[in-house]
Amino acid sequence: MTENPFLGPALVEEATKKSGLIWVRGEGPERALWHLWHEGGVYVVGDGAGEQPLPGLADGGTAEVTVRSKDKGGRLVVWTASVSEVAPGSAEWEAVAPELKGKRLNAVDSEKVLERWATECRVLRLAPLSSTTELPDGSLAVPPVPSPATTRQPVPAALPRLLFSRRGAKKRGRV
Template sequence: MAHPLVGEVGKKAAVAWLNGRLAWCAWFDDALYVVSGPGEQDLGDLLGGVEVTLRGDHGGRVVTWAAVVSRVEPGGEEWEKVAAQLAGKRLNAVGTTDEVVARWASECGVYALRPGADATTGTDLPGGSLAEPPRPTPAARETKRPFRLHRVRQPRR
């Protein structure tokens, strides 16, 4: 039986930290659902095990739990129940709900993260940041010096 706080916080969650990586998500019934793949967030190998951290209304960590991960197969009963709802919650998705669901079926993976037996809450949560450092990207560039219209002179003493 999962900790009752997991379900309560999960229902309100729009994002979650999965092994220190921020990901958008949606909670349906008894599981947290995420999408990973081309055109979506890159979450790496989720089937190897995931630690999920959810925040509360105050922005701080509320609960952390080890997830039992399963892939939602396209065309299955769970897929039919969840995929369209999940696509409806996807902000800034390109295309209609049906187009997004079709793209996920062909290119991406939809994963269900169900809570295991143990959950860490309250004072048992770590105090420091658990965020993963930013990944290298070709989009990064060197910061330019600020533009100054007139020469700035040092004040006389």
């Protein structure tokens, strides 16, 4: 059976376009990043105030990108990418930055986000070099990245009594 040379690039493009997040590993830890697929590559923005971190991704380097299935969440394809930085004000920037702005959810300063990205952030292009759909032999589990976030505190002991008492049920119209 002959392998189709177009299947790998087509799978990379379609899976990446449809996925909301991609997992990217440069020289640092693997991170989930929101992204935009545009003209044969992925664009990510980060490393600025209020934006996603881009650890270990450097201009001229390479990265490993893992794309998950949107419906099942399982790993679909892994591809190696060349990393290049998009210069603010360039033709590529002018084509991509407004598209990225449209994908950016919950930006605090949505009117001035492009100016902030130009001065404080980096926009990177990840261009596919190779891909594989082979599953790994072992687990890909890694410890979580250190964070100041904490888990919830235990539920107060009185809360179930307040929620499920007869008086609370009357207020909700159940009794």
